[in-house]
Amino acid sequence: MIDLALVHHPVTDKRGDLVTTSVTNIDLHDIARSCRVFGVETFWVVTPVDAMHLLTERIIRHWREGWGLNYNPGRGEALKTIRLARSLEEVIASYAEGQRPRVVATSARPQGSLSIEQIDDIARQERLLVVFGTGNGLAPAALDKCDAILPPIQGMDEYNHLSVRSAVAIYLYELAQARRAASGK
């Protein structure tokens, strides 16, 4: 079982300052679609801002009940993976005793404490919550809540400024490949 959390606070901006980013429509759509394709059960959208909860709920409603359901039923199918939370702590606390996933952060900086093979191994065996930061990445206060940090996606040189949407797609693809290999399919 894999869940995903997209964190809008606490994250840093490009100067390293602590900020809260906005929820964006394109993140919800792209990441929900990747989650649905690669078998993620719950896509947690994490923000403490009330207005962003209302916005997210309205977007989901549009595609699950409103005009969008007729226009493109596949979107509602993806967006129904979304759940809202106010903090990463709230996400982690929402799991019942004995169901708590291993919480792994992702980062574009090489601070990984596990190899991708080790994570693949975890993905095959346990419940996993993969945490992504918006802005310039997860702040230390969020990283501290995680059990491990995945190594960054390796590009051809030092330039590694993938969008969070692209990074999610690649990490989920990689994890799905590992699970497929393990199950012999």
Add this chain to the structure above:
Amino acid sequence: MIDLALVHHPVTDKRGDLVTTSVTNIDLHDIARSCRVFGVETFWVVTPVDAMHLLTERIIRHWREGWGLNYNPGRGEALKTIRLARSLEEVIASYAEGQRPRVVATSARPQGSLSIEQIDDIARQERLLVVFGTGNGLAPAALDKCDAILPPIQGMDEYNHLSVRSAVAIYLYELAQARRAASGK
């Protein structure tokens, strides 16, 4: 050498009708960033619409010369991979004799004529132009210009509605992995 083409015409909409899609700011940014990370030399933005050429040029200028250069130099670094063309034919004809890449289409439908391993092999040996359709995918008239069609990205079931931004990220990551493996790095 890998180049990429993002085609806005001829593509189909969800009814299968032939349409021309709009160039979107988010496609330019996300795909240019993935191209820069994974070593794509040229990101061809293909549209016959004059206004879309002007829009694309203006966006690039903003991040390469204007206010954006100071604000986030990494964006200009990615966006400089972009070149504009009016058609896939024009892209293909732009390569000098003997430099013509193998042209491979991508598709979410299982119409692939090559396995990913065979494509990996091609990526290691030859010049490659990887072609992505916007909207609901490349129309037959565009597919006919390609030498081969890559198999779709495999999800967990029949739902495979990734955004083109996510699909680009995964295909480029996969090709980069193959090139890295081949070069022994």
